[in-house]
Amino acid sequence: MNHDETLTPFFTPQGVVIIGASQNPTKLGFGIARNLVQSGYPGAVHFVSVKGGTLLERPIHNTIAAVPDPVDLAVILIPAPFVPQSLAECGERGIRAAIIASGGFREVGAEGAELEAECLRIARKHNIRLIGPNCIGILDNHLPLDTTFLPPPRLPAGDIAFLAHSGAICAAVGDWARGQGFGFSRLVSLGNQADVQETDLLPLVAADPHTKVITLYMEGVGNGRAFVHAAQQTAREKPILALKVGRSASGQKAAASHTGALAGSESAYDAAFRRAGVIRATNTEEMFDWAKALAWCPLPQGRRVAVLTNAGGPGVTAADALEANGLTLAEFQPETRQSLTKLLPPAASIQNPVDMLASATPEQYANCLQVVLDDPGVDSAMLIIPPPPMFATGAVARAVIPVIYTASKPVVVALMGSTMIQEAVAHFRAAQVPEYRFPERAAAALAVLSQRAEWLARPLQEPIQIDDVDKETVQAILAANKLSALPQSDLHAMLTAYGIPVPPIKLAQTAEEAAQTAQEMGFPVAMKVASPDISHKSDVGGVRLNLADAAAVAAAFGEMMTGVQAAFPEARIDGVDIQPMIADGQEVIIGVVRDPQFGLVLMFGSGGVEVEGLKDIAFALAPITQQEAETMLQSTWAGRKLGGYRQIKAGDATAVTDILIRLGQLAADFPQLAEIEINPVRVLAKGAWAIDVRARI
């Protein structure tokens, strides 16, 4: 994926000017100058401050205009009110990229937001790309380039790129990494993202040969669909891990349907990440546990893991953790068991997990590891090394590293302890072998490797587009309606126009008319109150099923009118909708809503009245791909049950998928539809029928 050339100066500038450089070592404006100079940045370094003078053996220019060539990146750390003027001067000086480190913008309120908008206007006028404001800048450990004001030493170098919406998280994770044995290729603090957003930087960071994995700390996303597109392209080349925070801040929204009530913004993020192939971590430790493994290990061919341990307890823990992470213990071939038998004492366990006993020597570790890796039924291995009763862990590390280094299968290490394992920790980190303190974390990392391998193995599918739809009819219905809730008959006509099967429906306004209509349709029939004001009809006695003859229909009409009017005296009631009963079949719900970040989100799950109680639901971005439709079915009981279960007859999964595709497209074609939900869809052995529909404009 090509990146935007206007962003190039951020990572490969010819010259950098620090605006707001300070001679005072307690000021952040000194910190940036010091870091940039000490980083060993090979380009030109310039300082600007109204005070003038010299700093780190360089002149401080009084004005931006006075800065000599080459200069193509400005780092601005001056009080917020002065930033717009400085930006304009940068533009006049020909600088086309600026990092605004200063705070005091949108994050402090309306006045700051106006200042930020002003900066963006000036930047646009001069074709300047902006990172920030309110950020701690950029780090490239390989150019090298350091425009942050973080206290020394410089954050450790490595092969993980980190893009974060929070500067404090950059500082915290950066320092934490020092104790964790991984390092950064590039680090970007994005700040308020007045201009450049995380999405813009993905291709640029992926193109960096020193970056093997991209990690994201996200508090939100600017343009959801653009992010999905960019991330999906990028993730085919390099793995992307994301930690998305701000769940509790997602807020409440009005919802007229189950789908609306259930489709929180977190479901939309999950659906978006799934489509993009972005691996979602639930906390920072997890994200970098996984990043290490993705950066350093080959991908496995399957989910079968060999476990080598020198004690039973950690082996049991590992077996539990592998199972919990969806991996399996490999079954060894007879030759493997024979080789292990020769290598180990009789009391050792040569079943997986292989317990080599406490006496296991470094050579036994290495030889047994080689043997299990050679087994074609083994896709990856976990090595467990508790603190040694007999041998130093350092010696074990030295013995196994050559085996791991030459293996084409991933090996992760559970190196348990602290003081006693330091030498082994150092060896493994130097050799880029992922080591974790406990088998649980090692197992989770192996699972992510499998997840990545499986995602790459599946070809990227395009969302399904269908042509056999009748847009004009829907257009006409929507144009003719001034209501926020459409009558059932109109909703049914819209579904029909999009090829979604709907049983015949007819409005009746009197008991006689209802009985007559039912007679024409054939008994039994269903009767539902027709009212734009009543969303959940069955709650107020507005649904009667299985009416068997004309008398029953007439009686039900009267009862329903009385009952609904009593429950809802304000409601406009247009009469009742009569439909033939679709008996039998499984009940599912299919709905679609608009997420503010990611647009259309489809929901599928167990239908009926208990949707929100059972919460047997799955989400995907709409329009969906074939894979996503299948995943929605597989990940819900409602979907699995379509295959038949005990005396529940199998239902037509293809017909369900077809409705998912068509409802998604209906919503995509008509942005004025805020929510549409079919509940239930009744799924028969052949075909599926939309029984009850609601929509919000």
Added chain:
Amino acid sequence: MNHDETLTPFFTPQGVVIIGASQNPTKLGFGIARNLVQSGYPGAVHFVSVKGGTLLERPIHNTIAAVPDPVDLAVILIPAPFVPQSLAECGERGIRAAIIASGGFREVGAEGAELEAECLRIARKHNIRLIGPNCIGILDNHLPLDTTFLPPPRLPAGDIAFLAHSGAICAAVGDWARGQGFGFSRLVSLGNQADVQETDLLPLVAADPHTKVITLYMEGVGNGRAFVHAAQQTAREKPILALKVGRSASGQKAAASHTGALAGSESAYDAAFRRAGVIRATNTEEMFDWAKALAWCPLPQGRRVAVLTNAGGPGVTAADALEANGLTLAEFQPETRQSLTKLLPPAASIQNPVDMLASATPEQYANCLQVVLDDPGVDSAMLIIPPPPMFATGAVARAVIPVIYTASKPVVVALMGSTMIQEAVAHFRAAQVPEYRFPERAAAALAVLSQRAEWLARPLQEPIQIDDVDKETVQAILAANKLSALPQSDLHAMLTAYGIPVPPIKLAQTAEEAAQTAQEMGFPVAMKVASPDISHKSDVGGVRLNLADAAAVAAAFGEMMTGVQAAFPEARIDGVDIQPMIADGQEVIIGVVRDPQFGLVLMFGSGGVEVEGLKDIAFALAPITQQEAETMLQSTWAGRKLGGYRQIKAGDATAVTDILIRLGQLAADFPQLAEIEINPVRVLAKGAWAIDVRARI
């Protein structure tokens, strides 16, 4: 709770003899001797080895008989075949407590198991209590006493007791603790538990004044109910945390009911821990994260947390994590907000999380913390300290520690980083303030404090016993039956004898008899095939509901006989059971099974045919307490729905609870019942009916 006096010598011996002490520094028999001497153990230290000589300035006796007074604890580390003889000699010497560190027993197979049994026989004969074999011994950091062979330095001292079934886990966790800032009061490696089990030691460890929290690493439990009893008593005094591993090893068992299929041994552990007040961790890091907080913090009065941060990002992460852990962000009183406004710059956020901005001084941290802790609407606080742009974290720690120290509310710290935070880490650990690297882990620890406080606030309830049952009838039915599956009529009679309402049921053997019976009962009726060989009747067309008249009954009889015989040609068919239809009502399932560790386990949940698909179920030990019954209802949709939901009418929760109690007691009174399940129980507005029952003898 009083502990067993025979166990006293393990922790307060007058004199210890090491049998198998070695002069060779590479041998474990040297390691034990060295550790015991270097530990500073104040009692007498003796060595025994057939080789004789001296070791660490003490004589090595050739025989156990030669060991002088005082000696009341033996530590045995000699080859397994020699252990029984040594044990006998210990007995003759008057030693009544022994730790067998040697391996080569049950863990290596049948021969070893026999050797272990022999050791136990000898121990019983001489009234010797045994820890081990196949363990690494005992550590008491305060007596002090160290009988392990772990390489020096000695494991760090502290206030957490650790009992573990795995020696390697003891070694690993012990070493890991050195880097984590917590330490041990007592550590026991339990090994094969030939005699002394984790349950026996709970009271002894709880009585130790240096122990504030008890942590358990469990691979199983010997006597489940004894453990629950001991743990429940102990947990009233001191918190118990458990990590239970070996999930995947729990294996499969034959099951004739949904309850049997769903009630895995992990559900039984969960139910047991819940009753005992044992807090279950899912991994080692979690267990000790929580142990630190429980050891060092006062308990909170509620779940409202104040968060203090100097940056937005970590505050958002904290808010998410608190919500995910069932805690809430406290709402500050107006006075609190006023005070914060005075203490902080205008751009700071004085809403919770309080963002004091990057410029926050140590004094601001301390003062703001005092202010939020003084708010009566705040139950606990989380302090977030990323690496400092302006102030050293050490200074922040020094400023806040006095506030935390004098507070009656718990305060935990998210101290983010590594190198930059070392000084603060040291201060907080010295002051026993729990610090975590990330807000997520700090939030989980706060949640555990709340969980503990809430458990202590609830009075311990006794399981409910009922008297109005007719044991004789059930006894007679069971005595008369030789089948593994009882006929419905007998099962119904058994339920009736235990006060569980069952609709009338009558067996009919011909179509005419069925129609006649139905006529007498009144229509509509249900018909079910009566067969001891068919467990899930509806799967084979063996259930017909809502039969409205005699003709329908007669027709259904014929169809059912044909259909069932076709599906199950081998089945013995006794006829059909006729029952009046109990229409309406909610369907729930109530079942009980026997767990090999914990005995009777009750299940409650969403009933019908989809039980195993929906998995809306909860478990509790039977007989249950009132609280447990309520918790089962609250933790399932089936139970919550009994309160009414939309047009689903409310059901009689009391009647459901009553069936839970009575079914549990029926199973408790008749151990020959392996499983009983009622599915569905039909819950009406008043009362609940057992509709279909199955049992396994």
